Structure formats: C-alpha cells, structure tokens
Amino acid sequence: MNMNNQKWFLSAWFSREKYINNQDWYKLQNFISDKETPFLILFKDKARNNYQLLKELYKDSSIYYAVKACPNLEILKIFIEEWSCFDIASIYELDLVLGLWATPDKISYGNTIKKEKHIKYAYEKWIKMFATDSEDDLYKISRAAPWSRVYFRLLSPCIWAERPLSRKFWCEFDMAYSLAIKAKELWLISYWVSFHVWSQQNDLTAWDLAITKTWELFKKLEEVWIKLEMVNMWWWLPTQYIKEIKWLDEYMNEIKNSLKKNFWNNIPEIIMEPWRSLVWDIWVIVSEIVLISKKQNAENETKWVFLDIWKFSWLIETLDESIKYPFYVEKTWNTSPVILAGPTCDSMDILYENYKYELPETLISGDKVYIFSTWAYTQSYSAIEFNWFPPLKIYVL
Amino acid sequence: MNMNNQKWFLSAWFSREKYINNQDWYKLQNFISDKETPFLILFKDKARNNYQLLKELYKDSSIYYAVKACPNLEILKIFIEEWSCFDIASIYELDLVLGLWATPDKISYGNTIKKEKHIKYAYEKWIKMFATDSEDDLYKISRAAPWSRVYFRLLSPCIWAERPLSRKFWCEFDMAYSLAIKAKELWLISYWVSFHVWSQQNDLTAWDLAITKTWELFKKLEEVWIKLEMVNMWWWLPTQYIKEIKWLDEYMNEIKNSLKKNFWNNIPEIIMEPWRSLVWDIWVIVSEIVLISKKQNAENETKWVFLDIWKFSWLIETLDESIKYPFYVEKTWNTSPVILAGPTCDSMDILYENYKYELPETLISGDKVYIFSTWAYTQSYSAIEFNWFPPLKIYVL
Numbered sequence: 001m002n003m004n005n006q007k008w009f010l011s012a013w014f015s016r017e018k019y020i021n022n023q024d025w026y027k028l029q030n031f032i033s034d035k036e037t038p039f040l041i042l043f044k045d046k047a048r049n050n051y052q053l054l055k056e057l058y059k060d061s062s063i064y065y066a067v068k069a070c071p072n073l074e075i076l077k078i079f080i081e082e083w084s085c086f087d088i089a090s091i092y093e094l095d096l097v098l099g100l101w102a103t104p105d106k107i108s109y110g111n112t113i114k115k116e117k118h119i120k121y122a123y124e125k126w127i128k129m130f131a132t133d134s135e136d137d138l139y140k141i142s143r144a145a146p147w148s149r150v151y152f153r154l155l156s157p158c159i160w161a162e163r164p165l166s167r168k169f170w171c172e173f174d175m176a177y178s179l180a181i182k183a184k185e186l187w188l189i190s191y192w193v194s195f196h197v198w199s200q201q202n203d204l205t206a207w208d209l210a211i212t213k214t215w216e217l218f219k220k221l222e223e224v225w226i227k228l229e230m231v232n233m234w235w236w237l238p239t240q241y242i243k244e245i246k247w248l249d250e251y252m253n254e255i256k257n258s259l260k261k262n263f264w265n266n267i268p269e270i271i272m273e274p275w276r277s278l279v280w281d282i283w284v285i286v287s288e289i290v291l292i293s294k295k296q297n298a299e300n301e302t303k304w305v306f307l308d309i310w311k312f313s314w315l316i317e318t319l320d321e322s323i324k325y326p327f328y329v330e331k332t333w334n335t336s337p338v339i340l341a342g343p344t345c346d347s348m349d350i351l352y353e354n355y356k357y358e359l360p361e362t363l364i365s366g367d368k369v370y371i372f373s374t375w376a377y378t379q380s381y382s383a384i385e386f387n388w389f390p391p392l393k394i395y396v397l
Numbered sequence: 398m399n400m401n402n403q404k405w406f407l408s409a410w411f412s413r414e415k416y417i418n419n420q421d422w423y424k425l426q427n428f429i430s431d432k433e434t435p436f437l438i439l440f441k442d443k444a445r446n447n448y449q450l451l452k453e454l455y456k457d458s459s460i461y462y463a464v465k466a467c468p469n470l471e472i473l474k475i476f477i478e479e480w481s482c483f484d485i486a487s488i489y490e491l492d493l494v495l496g497l498w499a500t501p502d503k504i505s506y507g508n509t510i511k512k513e514k515h516i517k518y519a520y521e522k523w524i525k526m527f528a529t530d531s532e533d534d535l536y537k538i539s540r541a542a543p544w545s546r547v548y549f550r551l552l553s554p555c556i557w558a559e560r561p562l563s564r565k566f567w568c569e570f571d572m573a574y575s576l577a578i579k580a581k582e583l584w585l586i587s588y589w590v591s592f593h594v595w596s597q598q599n600d601l602t603a604w605d606l607a608i609t610k611t612w613e614l615f616k617k618l619e620e621v622w623i624k625l626e627m628v629n630m631w632w633w634l635p636t637q638y639i640k641e642i643k644w645l646d647e648y649m650n651e652i653k654n655s656l657k658k659n660f661w662n663n664i665p666e667i668i669m670e671p672w673r674s675l676v677w678d679i680w681v682i683v684s685e686i687v688l689i690s691k692k693q694n695a696e697n698e699t700k701w702v703f704l705d706i707w708k709f710s711w712l713i714e715t716l717d718e719s720i721k722y723p724f725y726v727e728k729t730w731n732t733s734p735v736i737l738a739g740p741t742c743d744s745m746d747i748l749y750e751n752y753k754y755e756l757p758e759t760l761i762s763g764d765k766v767y768i769f770s771t772w773a774y775t776q777s778y779s780a781i782e783f784n785w786f787p788p789l790k791i792y793v794l
Contacts, residue, residue, distance in 0.1 A: 066742075067785070068742050068743075068783065068784050071782055071785055089741065089742040089784040089785075090741075090784045090785055090786055092784070092785035092786055092787060093784060093785040095785075096785050110742065111740070111741075111742050111784070112688075112690075113687050113688045113703045113738075113740045113741075114687065114688070114740075115685075115687050115705065115762075116762070116763075133690065133692075134688060134689075134690030134691065135690070136688050136689050136690055136762055137688055137690065140762070155692070167692055168701075168738055168744045168746070168747060169742070169744070170692070171690075171692050171693065172692055172693035172694075174693055174694050175691070175692060175693045175694055178694060288512075290510050290511065290512050291509075291510045291511070291531060291533050291534055292531075292533050293509075293530065293531030293532070293533055293534065293568075294531070294572070295530075295552070295564055295567070295568050295569055295572060296568065296569035296571055296572045297569075297571050297572055297575060304565075306510045308512065312709070312713070312778065312780070316709070316780075319716075319745065341510075341565055343508070343510045343511075344465075344486065344487075344508075344510075345463075345465050345486040345507065345508050345566070346465075347565045347566065348716065349565070350565060365512075365513070365533055365537070366513075377783075379782060380782045380783040380784075381709065381780050381782070381783055382780065382781050382782055383709070383713075383778050383779065383780050383781075384779050384780075384781050384788065385468055385776060385777045385778075385779055386465065386774075386777040386778055387465050387486040387487045387489070387490060387508070387777075388464070388468055388486075388487055388489035388490040388492075388493050389487055389489055390489060391781065
C-alpha cells in the first residue's frame with residue numbers, strides 16, 4: 001500500500017481539475033447518468049478555443065493538423081473553419097478533409113509510403129506537396145505528380161522520450177542530401193525538412209540538436225544551389241498524461257533560441273504539426289469496472305481490475321505500457337496496486353501489469369472509471385469484429 | 398545473403414504447396430487478377446471438409462468452435478450446418494450465432510469477464526453454461542443466471558510455446574477448488590474444467606501435465622461430493638506457420654494416453670475447442686509491395702519492404718513478432734534479409750524487424766506478396782479509422 005503513488009490513480013477533485021475543470025465535469029456528470037459505458041465525451045467548444053490559443057502562441061508559423069491523431073469529423077470541421085492546414089496519411093484521409101471543404105493548397109501528403117496510383121490520385125485532386133524519404137518514392141512522385149514540392153523526413157538524434165519511435169519513416173542525413181540532389185534531377189522542388197524529436201520528449205535540448213542538423217542540411221544543399229524554404233519542427237509537442245510536462249511556451253523559447261543561433265537572420269518559414277498537444281483536454285473516456293478478481297487465494301495476491309474498454313479499441317497506446325493515462329475514480333480510500341486489463345478474450349488485452357496503478361480498495365464492479373488526455377490515437381484505433389464488441393460511441397457536448 | 402533461410406520466405410511452388418494446393422492456387426490467380434490489394438481469399442468448400450475431417454479424427458468429443466478466432470459469417474453458417482457447438486466471448490457474439498440459427502444448448506459463454514447485465518441477457522436467451530475464474534463472477538452468475546452450469550479455467554504449467562499467453566483468464570488450482578465449493582453454496586453446477594497448454598505448443602508433454610492437474614482437481618472435489626463431468630482440453634492445437642508442427646493425430650494419441658493413465662475407466666466427456674487448427678489453410682491474404690527503401694546510403698544497409706497490409710488490420714499477431722507467417726512471392730532469385738513493415742503512419746506498424754525474413758533481391762514495388770495460414774485473428778482484428786484506410790475486403794471462392 002503506497003499512498004505516494006495515489007496521484008497516478010486520481011481520486012480527489014483537486015487532481016481531477018488538472019485535466020477537466022469543474023464546470024465541464026458537472027456537465028459531463030449530468031449527461032452520462034443514463035448511458036451505458038464505454039463511450040467517449042468530446043467537449044466541442046474547447047476544441048476551437050484550444051486551436052486559437054495555440055495559433056496565438058505560435059504566430060509566425062502555419063499549423064498543419066495531422067489528421068491521423070484523431071479523424072473526428074466535428075473536430076476537423078472546426079479546424080477547417082479556423083483555416084488550419086492538414087497533414088494527411090492516405091488518400092482516404094484526403095477524401096475525408098476535401099469532403100469537409102478543406103482546400104488542396106492547405107494539404108500536405110505526409111506519408112512516405114505511398115502507392116504510385118495513390119500519388120496520382122492526390123495529384124489529380126491538386127495536392128502538390130509530398131513527404132519522402134527514399135529514392136523509390138521520389139521516382140514515383142516524379143512520374144505521378146510532376147513538378148511537385150517534396151519534403152524530407154530527417155532522422156534526428158534520439159534522446160530519451162516517453163514514447164520512443166522507430167526509424168520507420170525517416171532517413172539519415174546523407175540520404176536526405178542525396179534525395180535532394182535526385183529530386184532536382186527529377187524536376188521536383190525540394191521544399192522543406194521535417195524532423196521529429198521523439199514522442200513525449202521532455203528534454204528541450206532535443207530540439208536544438210535537431211535544428212542544428214537541419215541547418216547543416218540547409219547549408220550543405222545551398223552549396224549545390226538547392227534552397228530549402230521551410231522547417232517542420234513541431235511534431236510531437238507532448239501531452240499531459242500522468243507525468244508532468246513543461247509549459248508549451250518553454251518549448252517555444254527553446255526552439256526560437258535555437259533557430260536564431262543557427263539560422264541568424266535567415267530563419268525559414270516554420271510549420272507546426274501538433275497532434276498530441278493540440279486538444280488533449282477536450283476528450284474523456286468513460287468506462288466501468290466489469291470484474292475484480294485474484295488468481296489464487298494468497299492474501300497478498302495482486303488484484304486484477306477489468307474495465308469495459310480495451311487495448312485494441314481506443315487504448316492502443318497502452319501497448320508496452322508506453323503511454324500512462326490519468327485514470328480517475330470517485331472513491332478515495334486506501335489504495336493498493338492492481339493489474340489493469342480489458343474485457344476481451346485476448347490475453348494481450350492487459351493495459352498495465354508491470355507498471356502498477358494504485359486503486360482504492362473499496363472499488364467494486366460497476367464503479368465508473370474516467371480516463372483523461374485520451375485525444376490522440378484513441379478514436380483512430382478501434383478494432384472491429386474481435387469478440388464482436390461494437391465500435392465505441394462518441395458523444396459531443 | 399543466406400539461401401538456407403529462403404524457406405521462411407517461400408518462393409518455389411513446392412514450398413507453396415504445403416499451404417495451398419495447385420488447383421486452389423490457379424483458381425486464386427484467375428480470380429484476383431483485376432482486384433486491388435489488400436484483400437483476403439476464403440476457400441469456402443474446404444471449410445466444411447476440414448470440419449468433417451477433424452470431427453472424424455476426434456469422434457468421442459464435442460467440438461466447440463471459438464467464434465473469436467474468426468467471426469466470418471460464411472464459415473459460421475457452415476459450422477452451424479455441421480451441428481458444431483460454439484464458444485462465445487460476448488453477448489454480441491451470442492446474437493451473431495443465434496442470428497444464424499445456432500441453438501442455445503450448443504453455446505457456452507467462455508469469457509470469464511462479464512457484466513452482470515450481460516450474463517442476464519445471455520441467460521434470458523437460454524444460455525446455461527458459463528466460464529468462470531473468480532468469486533466476483535460466480536456471485537454475478539448466481540444472481541443473473543441461477544442454477545446454471547459453470548466451468549473453471551485452470552492455469553496449467555507453462556512449458557515453452559511459440560505464443561506464450563498471460564494469466565489473464567485463468568486461476569490457480571487452489572482458487573479453482575474454492576470456486577467449486579462456493580459454486581455449490583450458490584446453487585450453481587460445477588460442470589467442467591478447461592485448461593490451456595499455451596498457444597502454438599509443440600511439446601506434447603504439456604498435455605499430460607495439464608491432464609494430471611485436472612484429474613487431481615476432479616479427485617479432490619469428489620471428496621467433497623462435487624462431481625465434474627467434462628474436460629475441455631483441446632484449446633490451442635497449433636497451426637502450421639513457418640515452423641513445422643506435428644500431425645494432429647500425434648497430439649490425439651498423447652492426450653488419449655494421458656487420459657487413460659490418469660482417469661482409468663472413468664474418462665470424462667471431452668470437449669475440443671479448436672481455433673487456430675481448424676481451418677487454417679482455407680484463407681490467403683493477398684498483399685502488394687508499396688515501397689522498398691533504405692535509411693542511409695551505406696552499401697550493406699538493410700532494406701525496408703513496405704506492404705499494403707498492416708499490423709493493426711489483420712496482422713495483430715505480428716505483435717512482438719510472435720507469430721511468423723509464411724510469406725510467398727513469385728520471384729526466386731538471390732535473397733537478402735529485410736525489415737517488413739506496413740504502410741501506415743504508425744511507427745509501431747513494423748511486422749518483422751528482429752526476425753529477418755529473406756526476400757529475393759529482384760522484387761520491386763507493385764509485386765504481389767501472399768500470406769498463408771492467416772485464418773485465426775486476422776479478420777477479427779481490423780482497426781478502423783487509423784489513416785482512414787477502409788476495412789479490408791474478403792472474397793469468398
């Protein structure tokens with residue numbers, strides 16, 4: 001029994017308030033009383049406020065919203081009204097945002113893995129900006145989308161991050177350089193560089209390292225008369241899960257300083273591509289305890305607590321227990337460590353086993369469990385047909 | 398370059414024939430020529446043959462088909478026509494099979510994690526057989542489904558298996574014993590014991606260990622006048638992926654011997670609950686190479702090969718690279734190790750990176766890649782909305 005850990009399982013109103021204000025909380029309580037869990041509550045008005053706030057904070061940059069983080073139609077409509085740009089990962093996302101009247105000049109095709117016919121399809125819908133990180137892809141773009149702008153996804157040095165990423169979409173410095181040369185040969189326009197500093201990165205120096213590397217690429221390409229115009233650097237501003245993060249303006253200061261140090265007076269156009277950070281606090285998952293059990297009779301055996309929401313429907317980021325969500329319950333008594341799992345017949349459907357959340361011992365089956373900060377990669381990961389559980393519901397408030 | 402590994406990436410007709418016969422292969426080729434990948438081909442006639450074959454092989458037992466393995470309607474209809482019993486994991490699966498005119502007396506509710514109202518729902522549709530592994534669940538069953546039959550999911554000793562499972566649904570011997578006592582108090586009928594020997598278990602002695610433990614439970618419960626009637630033991634007969642497995646009759650012999658050794662003349666009724674093993678060879682995924690790339694210029698840099706099918710849609714069992722599917726391509730030249738990945742903007746969407754499949758060097762974007770033995774947990778795991786890729790298609794031949 002460890003009371004110090006209790007904050008990882010929020011159970012008092014003052015810790016709850018960090019994630020949802022009281023007004024929204026009571027609105028939520030009022031609304032959900034007769035609804036069967038699990039479902040998701042979306043606070044629509046806050047989406048617009050948050051977008052405007054972020055826009056205000058980063059005046060000099062364009063916002064490219066990465067649709068993949070949460071392809072919710074209500075939210076996309078709001079961002080379109082706010083004149084956001086969009087980063088899309090497939091022609092299906094393209095049709096989605098075009099269907100909501102986004103304009104093609106504000107859309108970049110950010111996936112480096114594309115079928116040639118999909119590049120053509122996008123090009124015919126007036127998309128002229130493509131991410132790339134390989135020669136195979138460059139050739140396809142040159143054939144299917146001639147004279148388009150391309151941008152390179154540059155691998156940046158790995159510094160500790162809560163959610164480390166793979167090398168899947170990125171290329172090394174030498175490859176980015178050769179690709180820019182190749183692009184010129186193929187009559188494509190090398191336009192910008194994007195980098196990532198790993199997801200949930202809390203170490204500010206990561207940005208400086210990446211910006212310096214980007215500046216080197218700019219300089220080296222200038223020597224061969226290739227002039228890049230933009231930097232897309234704000235991938236992966238973090239979200240407030242259980243671990244404290246810094247304020248967004250701290251990140252901004254670090255980035256501004258590093259830009260100035262490297263580029264002096266020739267600071268390129270800046271693109272920001274927020275996803276986790278944009279609207280994390282407008283989204284609450286409401287779940288319920290299905291079962292509490294032990295595997296053997298021993299007194300000190302750890303309890304299993306099963307929720308009615310599961311790993312492959314909306315909690316994919318509990319894979320490897322990498323994202324640790326803030327859970328909230330309305331009981332506050334003695335806590336003890338538990339194993340948290342979902343209700344499906346999938347033995348992988350365990351949310352947290354190594355990392356032990358502390359949960360009040362008075363909880364019983366049927367009690368509600370709220371999960372905050374569940375904006376990114378929840379709606380977008382909904383497994384269908386397993387155990388035939390229906391797709392989860394979303395209510396807009 | 399390692400030619401010995403080539404069999405892990407099938408590229409000759411004689412290795413292909415292990416997974417699909419020539420007649421089906423040409424039927425497939427004929428059918429798919431104008432279809433856009435990815436999709437899945439289901440050979441319907443073979444489903445019935447396989448079912449009958451298995452039934453013949455295990456005459457003395459009942460077959461409970463675990464719907465969760467593949468809730469395909471065409472297949473379920475065939476099994477219902479063949480008078481199969483069903484194991485369901487949720488009320489949604491229940492409605493699915495009842496909707497296809499399965500009868501309630503042939504259905505067991507196999508999930509130990511259930512809401513009380515779901516137990517009630519099932520009971521009102523005449524389901525009288527419930528899996529359990531905890532006291533919390535037993536109380537719910539006694540309230541919502543009085544006088545029902547319950548069966549215990551007993552944790553068996555872990556021996557090496559290709560796909561180790563967690564402790565999620567199982568309880569230890571002492572717990573199973575106390576649950577049977579508690580069930581009697583609550584006027585429930587303790588009816589059978591089920592165990593698992595871990596998924597893709599290739600060590601035959603695992604069955605003997607589990608059967609011996611089951612027999613001990615039978616015996617110990619007889620002392621307190623609780624008589625169990627059945628054993629569900631054929632969970633997880635393995636499927637032929639890339640690793641050789643034994644013939645099914647070898648498993649059967651081992652099981653029969655162990656039953657005889659332990660139970661003598663009082664062998665209980667036997668239930669078989671096949672999923673991976675039942676119909677694995679009737680199901681082929683057809684995919685295409687989207688992109689081949691390198692992350693830097695170095696000569697010996699490993700190639701990345703991106704397919705148009707991905708981890709969270711139909712290849713969930715590539716998680717932790719645990720199930721190694723047989724891939725087949727129609728080129729046969731020099732092979733070299735590659736990293737295999739999906740096309741989405743998800744950095745986790747890498748199929749095999751540590752385990753290196755060998756792939757012919759002449760392959761290019763657009764070439765077809767076939768994946769065999771993809772019956773279990775493919776259709777049932779289809780993530781929707783991520784990158785807005787549409788749900789995968791299934792064609793029935």
